[in-house]
Amino acid sequence: MHLREKYLEVRNRTEQLCRPLQVEDYVPQPVPFASPPKWHLAHTTWFFEEMILKKNLNGYKEFHPDFGFLFNSYYNTIGERTFRADRGNITRPGVSEVYQYRAYVDQGMNELLSHEISQELSELIELGLNHEQQHQELLITDLKYTLGHNPIFPVYDESFNLLADHNTESGWVSMEEGIYEIGHDGGSFCFDNELNKHKVYLQPFDISKSLVTNGEYIEFIDADGYSRFDCWLDEGWSWLNENKITNPLYWHKINGKWHYFTLAGLKEVDPDAILSHVSYYEAQAFASWKGMRLPTEFEWEASCAFFGWGKRWEWTNSAYLPYPGFKTAAGAVGEYNGKFMINQMVLRGASVATSLNHSRRTYRNFFHPHFQWQYSGIRLAK
Structure with missing residues (x-):
């Protein structure tokens, strides 16, 4: 699969996982280790902006000057960041602006990937895609923690049990x-x-x-x-x-x-x-x-x-x-x-x-x- 096609596939998958959500589901953070869906959406986007576009796409302008501080996770090399336990306090920017951020960065990545790139840059983008796949799993498990501690046990998706598997081998x-x-x-x-x-x-x-x-x-x-x-x-x-x-x-x-x-x-x-x-x-x-x-x-x-x-x-x-x-x-x-x-x-x-x-x-x-x-x-x- 071409790198640009893989990029679009991974990025679309993250947003597909969020389609069953109501807007209120994007923000809560009941415990420090479980990040909100909105933060996952923004952080995975920040990775491509910070690690790739700023250094490799001529004329690229960052989407918002505060987003690096808000959505950096643990990279001390890059600079200051918000405390992990405070990610649920980020009510602004809103969900719609985070999706605008994703679209903006995706446009930049599409432009970058329409040209020939070095092997080193290709490997860094591959790392970014695998990083986003890690966050897709975390998005699901973090969201489950939030919904699972809601006293009415709300349904995310009636076809998304994930606990129904049986063993097919023994011995x-x-x-x-x-x-x-x-x-x-x-x-x-x-x-x-x-x-x-x-x-x-x-x-x-x-x-x-x-x-x-x-x-x-x-x-x-x-x-x-x-x-x-x-x-x-x-x-x-x-x-x-x-x-x-x-x-x-x-x-x-x-x-x-x-x-x-x-x-x-x-x-x-x-x-x-x-x-x-x-x-x-x-x-x-x-x-x-x-x-x-x-x-x-x-x-x-x-x-x-x-x-x-x-x-x-x-x-x-x-x-x-x-x-x-x-x-x-x-x-x-x-x-x-x-x-x-x-x-x-x-x-x-x-x-x-x-x-x-x-x-x-x-x-x-x-x-x-x-x-x-x-x-x-x-x-x-x-």
């Missing part, structure tokens, strides 16, 4: 001990944290072909799993008690039956569907209760060709750290991944909220261990 994959190659070879697009390809030695292990289901997790709840301190890591036990966590995010016990909020509204929990919205702490505690463990990210990558994946982000037992030979790029692009390699755990695979063509076996997602709001699940190892 275990047995992997032999040996040396395995891990990481991306750089032959196609990848994020810098997937580099460099390197060898790891693995002991023999078994990994489940299926993900943990809601019914299996309900067994853990019914066995007082949230009261069994012996199943939990110390930080997880503290998190559980401080926040009074007793179930996965979006679960509610109504008339003795478990229900969960989906983007299609409140539904009764399907015990055979794949579990979602659990933290690393919960995933580890469940695995411990089962007498098993979570796979490392290297075990996951070495074995993923032998089972289906892509329905849930899968917590691994690996801390988010650089691969051998990892180098932080110069400038703002260097702030993309490397500086977050502290106090976070790696998730592998993809989820039902991940954009098409945005997953690969070397992809390294990463979040703090207490986060539940992504479509995260559990695959056991032993």
Whole structure:
């Protein structure tokens, strides 16, 4: 696909995700980690304006002098920015002006892409498109957090449940001990944290072909799993008690039956569907209760060709750290991944909220261990 066609496809997809919204849905930010849809729309646009158009399109004039401050996320190289927790306070500019901003930048990008560009610039645009695809997933998960904490559980889209998937495989994959190659070879697009390809030695292990289901997790709840301190890591036990966590995010016990909020509204929990919205702490505690463990990210990558994946982000037992030979790029692009390699755990695979063509076996997602709001699940190892 030509780069200009791909640009239009990705940009249109972001706006398609917003079509079911009412104007009031674009603004709220109930917690600092969940950004409003309006901010996602503007930030992904700012990336192309700031990183590409200002430096590469002759005569380009920025859309608004305040937008860099409002919609920069975490790039210290570029300058001051609004606090992350204040993104929901940005009632102005309005939603219509943000869409005007997107159209203005898209016009500039269309002009730029109508001419021959360098390989270096093409790669930067490719990064911008993958960055926007990341925000498409975040837009969905952040919006779900906002709607899921609305007391009337409003429907985003009746056809957009995303929690109805069932496992299609069962049993275990047995992997032999040996040396395995891990990481991306750089032959196609990848994020810098997937580099460099390197060898790891693995002991023999078994990994489940299926993900943990809601019914299996309900067994853990019914066995007082949230009261069994012996199943939990110390930080997880503290998190559980401080926040009074007793179930996965979006679960509610109504008339003795478990229900969960989906983007299609409140539904009764399907015990055979794949579990979602659990933290690393919960995933580890469940695995411990089962007498098993979570796979490392290297075990996951070495074995993923032998089972289906892509329905849930899968917590691994690996801390988010650089691969051998990892180098932080110069400038703002260097702030993309490397500086977050502290106090976070790696998730592998993809989820039902991940954009098409945005997953690969070397992809390294990463979040703090207490986060539940992504479509995260559990695959056991032993």
